[in-house]
Amino acid sequence: MAHAYTPGVTVTARTRLVRERRLPLAGTVLAKVGDEVKAEQVVARTELPGNVQTVNVANILSVLPEDIEGTLTKSVGASLEEGDIFAMSRSFFGLFKSKCKSPTKGTLESISNITGQAILREPPIPVEVHAYVDGKVIEAMEKEGVKVETECSFLQGIFGIGGETWGEIKLLVSKSGEPLDEKSLDAACSGKIVVGGSRVDNSFLVKAVSAGVRGVVVGGIDDKDLRQFLGYDLGVAITGSEEKGISVIITEGFGEMRMAEKTFSLLRSLEGRKASMSGVTQIRAGVMRPEVIVSMDGRVSPSGQKGSVFSALGLEVGSAIRVIREPHFGRLGRVVDLPPELGVLETEAKVRVLEVEFEDGTKTILPRANVEMIEG
Amino acid sequence: MSVPNPDGVKSILATDCGSTTTKAILIERKGDEYRLIVRGEAPTTVESPFEDVTKGVLNAVREVEELAGRKILMGETIMTPAKDGEGVDLYVSTSSAGGGLQMMVFGVVKTMTAESAQRAALGAGAIVMDVIASNDGRLPYQKIKRIRQLRPDMILLSGGIDGGTTAHVAELAELLSAADPKARLGAGYLLPVIYAGNKDARQIVRDRLERKTALVITDNLRPVLERENLGPARTQIHDLFMEHVMAHAPGYKKLMEWTLVPIMPTPAAVGRIIETIAREEGIQAIGVDIGGATTDVFSVFQGVFNRTVSANLGMSYSISNVLAETGIDNIMRWVPFRVEDKDIRNRIKNKMIRPTTIPQSLEELMIEQGIAREALRLAFEQHKSLAVGLKGVQQERTISDTFDQTASGETLVSLRDLNMLVGSGGVLSHAPRRQQAALMLIDAFVPECVTHLAVDSIFMMPQLGVLSTVHPKAATEVFKKDCLIHLGTCIAPVGTAKENAECVKVKLEREKGGSEEVSVGFGHMKVLLLGVGESGRVVINPSKGFDVGAGHGKTFETKVEGGVVGLIIDCRGRRPFLLPLSAEERVRKLNEWNKALNVYPERK
Numbered sequence: 001m002a003h004a005y006t007p008g009v010t011v012t013a014r015t016r017l018v019r020e021r022r023l024p025l026a027g028t029v030l031a032k033v034g035d036e037v038k039a040e041q042v043v044a045r046t047e048l049p050g051n052v053q054t055v056n057v058a059n060i061l062s063v064l065p066e067d068i069e070g071t072l073t074k075s076v077g078a079s080l081e082e083g084d085i086f087a088m089s090r091s092f093f094g095l096f097k098s099k100c101k102s103p104t105k106g107t108l109e110s111i112s113n114i115t116g117q118a119i120l121r122e123p124p125i126p127v128e129v130h131a132y133v134d135g136k137v138i139e140a141m142e143k144e145g146v147k148v149e150t151e152c153s154f155l156q157g158i159f160g161i162g163g164e165t166w167g168e169i170k171l172l173v174s175k176s177g178e179p180l181d182e183k184s185l186d187a188a189c190s191g192k193i194v195v196g197g198s199r200v201d202n203s204f205l206v207k208a209v210s211a212g213v214r215g216v217v218v219g220g221i222d223d224k225d226l227r228q229f230l231g232y233d234l235g236v237a238i239t240g241s242e243e244k245g246i247s248v249i250i251t252e253g254f255g256e257m258r259m260a261e262k263t264f265s266l267l268r269s270l271e272g273r274k275a276s277m278s279g280v281t282q283i284r285a286g287v288m289r290p291e292v293i294v295s296m297d298g299r300v301s302p303s304g305q306k307g308s309v310f311s312a313l314g315l316e317v318g319s320a321i322r323v324i325r326e327p328h329f330g331r332l333g334r335v336v337d338l339p340p341e342l343g344v345l346e347t348e349a350k351v352r353v354l355e356v357e358f359e360d361g362t363k364t365i366l367p368r369a370n371v372e373m374i375e376g
Numbered sequence: 377m378s379v380p381n382p383d384g385v386k387s388i389l390a391t392d393c394g395s396t397t398t399k400a401i402l403i404e405r406k407g408d409e410y411r412l413i414v415r416g417e418a419p420t421t422v423e424s425p426f427e428d429v430t431k432g433v434l435n436a437v438r439e440v441e442e443l444a445g446r447k448i449l450m451g452e453t454i455m456t457p458a459k460d461g462e463g464v465d466l467y468v469s470t471s472s473a474g475g476g477l478q479m480m481v482f483g484v485v486k487t488m489t490a491e492s493a494q495r496a497a498l499g500a501g502a503i504v505m506d507v508i509a510s511n512d513g514r515l516p517y518q519k520i521k522r523i524r525q526l527r528p529d530m531i532l533l534s535g536g537i538d539g540g541t542t543a544h545v546a547e548l549a550e551l552l553s554a555a556d557p558k559a560r561l562g563a564g565y566l567l568p569v570i571y572a573g574n575k576d577a578r579q580i581v582r583d584r585l586e587r588k589t590a591l592v593i594t595d596n597l598r599p600v601l602e603r604e605n606l607g608p609a610r611t612q613i614h615d616l617f618m619e620h621v622m623a624h625a626p627g628y629k630k631l632m633e634w635t636l637v638p639i640m641p642t643p644a645a646v647g648r649i650i651e652t653i654a655r656e657e658g659i660q661a662i663g664v665d666i667g668g669a670t671t672d673v674f675s676v677f678q679g680v681f682n683r684t685v686s687a688n689l690g691m692s693y694s695i696s697n698v699l700a701e702t703g704i705d706n707i708m709r710w711v712p713f714r715v716e717d718k719d720i721r722n723r724i725k726n727k728m729i730r731p732t733t734i735p736q737s738l739e740e741l742m743i744e745q746g747i748a749r750e751a752l753r754l755a756f757e758q759h760k761s762l763a764v765g766l767k768g769v770q771q772e773r774t775i776s777d778t779f780d781q782t783a784s785g786e787t788l789v790s791l792r793d794l795n796m797l798v799g800s801g802g803v804l805s806h807a808p809r810r811q812q813a814a815l816m817l818i819d820a821f822v823p824e825c826v827t828h829l830a831v832d833s834i835f836m837m838p839q840l841g842v843l844s845t846v847h848p849k850a851a852t853e854v855f856k857k858d859c860l861i862h863l864g865t866c867i868a869p870v871g872t873a874k875e876n877a878e879c880v881k882v883k884l885e886r887e888k889g890g891s892e893e894v895s896v897g898f899g900h901m902k903v904l905l906l907g908v909g910e911s912g913r914v915v916i917n918p919s920k921g922f923d924v925g926a927g928h929g930k931t932f933e934t935k936v937e938g939g940v941v942g943l944i945i946d947c948r949g950r951r952p953f954l955l956p957l958s959a960e961e962r963v964r965k966l967n968e969w970n971k972a973l974n975v976y977p978e979r980k
Contacts, residue, residue: 052554053517065543114546114580119554137522142442154413159729217812224719237728254725281835283693325726325733326740340442348808348977351734367421369734 009156009251009289011263011374017152017293018138021129022145025047031146033139037131039166039276039295044145045127050122053104058116061089061098065116066350071100080120087118088168116186131166133276134295151296154269155251155263157217160237160279161230162247163238165193167214168265169275169294173197176264179256180218184205186335189213193292195267199256200248204229208246215247215277217267217292219313220257240280247279249290257330260322262374321356321371328366331357343367377565379636380457382463382847389440389448389464390839392642393420393471393631396668396692398432398801402448402464403843403854410850410977413856415834416440417431419732421627423611428627430634433469451550454634456785463610467649468846469635469837471628472642472667477502477617478687480528482552484510484535484544490575492598493534495682496572496606500613502530503670503687507553510535516551529621531557531567531589532609533581536574545577556588559620566590568616572597592616613705617641637846643672645686645841646800649855650674651681652844659795662821664752665837666801668692668731671751673759675695677788680817682763685938688754691748691803692731698725702750709955710746710819712966713739714980738979741808745816748803752820760787791824792870792925798860800832807831810973814863818946822953824870826916828937829863829944862908864939870950871922874901879947880916880924884936886910894945899965902945902974906938914943944973 007075027046031037058065074086078103082215087100102108106122135150170192172184180196182204190212200218202225208216227233230242251263275294282288319335333356343353343365388403388410398420402413416439421432433556434452441448447462448454451504455463479502479555483490486509497504510518535545552818554568559567569589571581585591595608618638622628632639643665650663654676662747663674669690674683688697698756699707704717723743727733735741799805799817813831823829844851868881879898885891886899896902906912916924916932926932936943948969956962970976 024936049556052517052520054551056553110550112546112550114543115550117547117550119550121554142716194461222718224718226725233696233700234725234728235700236694237696253729254722281729283731324730325736327737345736345808346738347735349734349741349806350808367734367736370736371734372730 009158009372009374011155011260011266012182012295013153013266013269015152016096016145016149017133017154018149019135019293020135020145020147021132022141023129024142026143027127029140029143029146031131031137031140033137035137036135037137037148038134039131039133039274042128043131043137043148043168044359046127047124048127050124051121052109053106053120055103055118055120056098056116057087057111057118060100061087062091063089067115068111068116068177069113070198072108072111072316074108076108076110079106080108095292115233120343122193130164132278133293134168134274134297153266153296155217155266155292157249157251157290157292158236158253159239160247160249160281161226161242162173162215162244162279163242164276165214165247165279165280165322166274166276167191167193169193169195169270169273170269171195171268171271175209176219176261180204185211185213187211193217193277195264196272197264198258201225205229205244205246205248213246215249215275215279217249217251217277219250219252220255221248221250222256223254226254237281237283240278240282242279247277247290248293249277249279252330253324260330260332260374267292315354315368315373317369320374321354322374323356323366323370324372325370328358328364331358336363338368379846382849383808383848385465387458387841388463388466388468388847389437389454389624390467390836390843391428391436391469392836392838393433393469394642394667395472395491395670395690396420399437399839400433400436400837401834401839402440402444402446403850405850408854409857410432412854413838414440414443414859414882415836416443418616428630429471429625430627430630434574446546456634463593466847467635468839468842469631470640470642470645470842471625471631472838473672477613477615477621478505478526478529479503480508480523480526480531481547482508482531482535483535484548486512486575486949488601489534489536489598490608491634492604493532493572495604496534496597496609497532497613498685499606499647499681500610500617501642501644501647505687508548510547515867520555523552523557523907525559528567529559530613531569531618532608532613533569533571534573534597535578536596537573537601538596540574540576542574542577542782544572544582546580549577549581553584554587562689565620568592568620569641570594570609570612570616571849572612575599576892583660589733589830590616590620614638614640614644616974629776637713637842640842640845642838644665645669645682645838647671647674647681648796648841648844649674649837649851651920652852653796653798653855654681655679657796660793661745661796661798662756662789662791662794662802663837664755664817664821664888666691666748666751666799666803667753668802669694671755671801673755675763675789676789677793680788682759682788684759684762686758688753689751689755691744691751692697694728695751696724696728698747698751698754699704701754705771706750707746708959709962710749710966711743712905712963713742714963715739715743721830721941738976742976744803745807745812749816756821760789762768791822791827794823794827796828796830797821797823798830798832800837802835802836805832805835810861810863811973811976814941814944815969815973815975817863817922818866818868818944822868822950823866824868824950825923826914826932826934826936828867829866829941830860830937833859833861849950862937862939864903864906864941864943865936866944866946867914867916867924868946868950869916869918869922869924869938869946871928871954872949872954873898873919873921876921879922880919880945882943882945883915883917884912884943885914886912896945898949900947901969902947903941903973904943904945906936906943908939910938911936912936912943941973
């Protein structure tokens with residue numbers, strides 16, 4: 001086999017990206033094609049239908065379901081305040097009245113003459129979509145949203161939590177192998193996206209939230225710390241909806257993991273620049289990895305080079321790779337051979353393998369499944 | 377494209393697009409029989425930058441081409457029919473990529489129509505995300521919130537027997553209408569809803585749902601209390617799966633154009649094959665398919681087929697959920713060396729975020745197989761609890777059966793009566809030594825008395841399942857000759873005693889000649905060689921307090937089949953089966969048992 005398809009994450013100094021900003025339901029688009037937008041700018045707005053409450057009118061009024069229409073004191077579609085009477089019945093020659101009160105502010109959406117129920121809908125929930133990145137609107141989708149293009153530096157992490165945020169990049173370590181220390185957090189970190197080296201722990205994250213840090217980008221985290229921070233054990237890697245007051249991106253994996261030098265030096269070169277980040281991760285169909293985007297804003301990329309988003313055909317001799325599983329987890333190297341025959345591992349499993357030469361010149365055989373491509 | 381005449385089919389390509397790996401098999405007719413030629417695999421390509429399932433299919437097929445030395449692809453498509461030795465006559469596929477088929481089901485009474493609806497959905501290969509019933513104890517707003525949150529691929533609405541009251545069905549339809557659910561994939565289309573309830577309520581359902589959903593009406597799945605009619609609902613599920621769900625998954629439109637028959641959900645295909653074995657052999661069987669995201673358990677007891685799916689128990693995407701559900705101690709108890717909790721936790725999470733990686737070191741393999749035991753055990757527990765009183769498709773019941781249904785709490789699954797346990801899925805089928813698969817199955821399912829064990833040799837039950845719908849002869853032949861790897865037979869006396877106490881004496885008389893007799897003490901395991909294709913008679917003499925099928929202390933004689941592992945005598949106790957509590961003792965015993973079965977190579 002000449003090449004194998006291998007997943008990888010992108011780390012590039014300069015590329016052009018398009019981010020689709022779409023409403024969950026049809027609404028109003030506030031930006032038009034050609035507009036220069038800022039990350040924090042609202043580009044589309046809508047209202048989600050409010051929650052629904054049911055009231056069993058027939059039971060409350062002791063009438064038959066088919067008779068409830070005649071008990072209504074407000075018509076279907078009418079607005080209601082909490083406590084408003086919307087249905088009433090009289091019994092015993094009109095001496096006793098039974099009333100149905102609205103349990104919520106909203107509208108009387110419908111009634112059913114089969115079940116005797118009334119459906120009340122709470123007021124709509126406003127939803128706003130931000131531009132998320134600084135860039136230019138290149139497409140407006142009627143009632144749905146916009147596409148924003150940006151020329152940027154772009155880094156993907158392997159796993160994250162928390163949604164979209166933005167802020168200035170601030171390094172809290174001097175080396176990629178250095179863990180984040182809560183002592184480095186101070187008032188200057190407020191509103192920032194802070195970058196660490198090999199590891200972040202629960203106490204740092206807790207303190208970072210109270211210090212107003214918006215995001216953390218770091219090599220690794222112990223599962224124990226993630227569990228403590230989230231308050232539960234994460235079952236599947238579908239994240240982004242956590243409301244912890246901070247977004248976190250892990251670039252390498254779980255445990256103490258030195259951030260890849262390329263990632264670290266790119267982040268260092270971007271220090272002080274405004275970055276958009278998203279911790280949203282979905283490791284299922286339509287995989288989503290967390291990301292950091294730093295728009296160029298007309299500037300030359302930090303390294304002065306024009307990169308390209310990873311779009312490799314697959315592994316080839318010479319491809320730069322990173323090992324993504326023990327025993328060489330995190331090491332970088334180049335493919336020196338892609339033998340067509342199956343190789344035998346220590347486990348006795350016969351699998352497709354490759355020979356890699358690490359940065360220190362040593363060579364070893366690895367399963368192809370245990371490497372990911374990185375840009376060379 | 378039409379399905380070719382089976383007699384004219386000389387070559388078949390079948391793929392299974394799993395959540396992690398896409399597997400392709402090539403079957404050819406050699407003389408009068410169909411045999412497996414080669415198998416190829418490649419990572420499933422749902423991840424960026426590919427986001428097109430057909431790339432993974434093409435990669436797997438390219439591997440098949442290389443191994444078979446036969447050209448199958450013409451550029452980026454599969455050549456059908458075959459011409460001049462190139463291409464194939466038939467191409468079929470199954471799929472569980474994209475998280476499979478995710479459904480919500482609705483019924484009036486939780487233990488009646490809602491349960492029937494759940495069975496219909498499970499049997500069609502779906503993951504049931506939630507069961508909503510009028511009497512499930514939740515308030516209407518809670519149900520509505522749940523419907524809005526889950527975003528299923530499809531909803532099955534049932535309720536009421538034909539001619540019964542329509543009010544409850546109307547209530548369910550109103551709930552659904554108020555929730556105004558959206559489909560999981562593709563914002564631009566209406567969510568498919570299948571109504572299979574009281575026929576008198578059809579117009580009521582139409583009035584409430586027709587404008588808001590893609591409503592399909594089919595026959596009531598519980599027309600009378602004593603009878604289920606799950607077939608029409610299942611057919612609709614399959615049709616809508618193709619039409620709506622598959623059509624919106626990345627690359628599936630193209631894949632659907634290539635296949636000559638509809639793409640089948642992987643679990644539906646595996647279920648079909650398990651059901652076929654049990655029916656043809658007249659046995660009680662359990663099948664398990666452990667995948668990256670889910671674990672499916674299939675059972676046939678007393679002719680009744682059941683399937684359950686544990687949606688979040690798997691070996692890659694869901695591996696961390698196994699840990700979350702079972703706890704670290706339950707995983708650690710299977711690891712035959714000392715290791716820190718923290719280390720195991722991080723390894724599990726790293727597998728979750730890079731699901732296609734494989735164990736390279738022996739220690740990693742042992743840990744992964746330990747996790748697999750827990751995933752299998754939990755999935756089996758769920759199966760036993762859901763298969764309580766379940767009756768199969770179109771099963772006639774008496775009124776008393778109906779009332780017995782789940783109230784009895786008795787599971788149909790009986791480990792004593794189990795004849796055959798078949799494992800499938802990467803961690804079992806690809807275990808470097810078959811002994812590993814055997815011990816994982818025994819540890820997780822804890823079979824009792826005498827049980828034959830087998831694994832799907834290279835994980836091709838899904839492909840054979842879908843193939844059986846168009847070419848049963850090819851599917852059956854390949855299944856019997858190439859798919860099943862017989863591991864052997866497990867003899868497990870039921871009972872418990874102190875370690876080393878007398879437990880069982882087994883005399884094996886091999887059919888090809890020669891006999892052997894062993895005595896195994898409590899707490900130990902032993903293997904007698906009885907190879908593939910060999911059989912023999914065993915006379916099993918349990919000690920007082922132990923039962924091997926004939927009663928406590930009573931001799932049991934039966935015929936046993938061999939396999940690559942042989943005749944496994946497991947005297948570690950049943951009811952209960954316990955592992956030593958002290959870590960040191962546990963590691964010692966695990967290593968002793970591993971050695972007895974020759975499970976792992978010597979560690980360096």
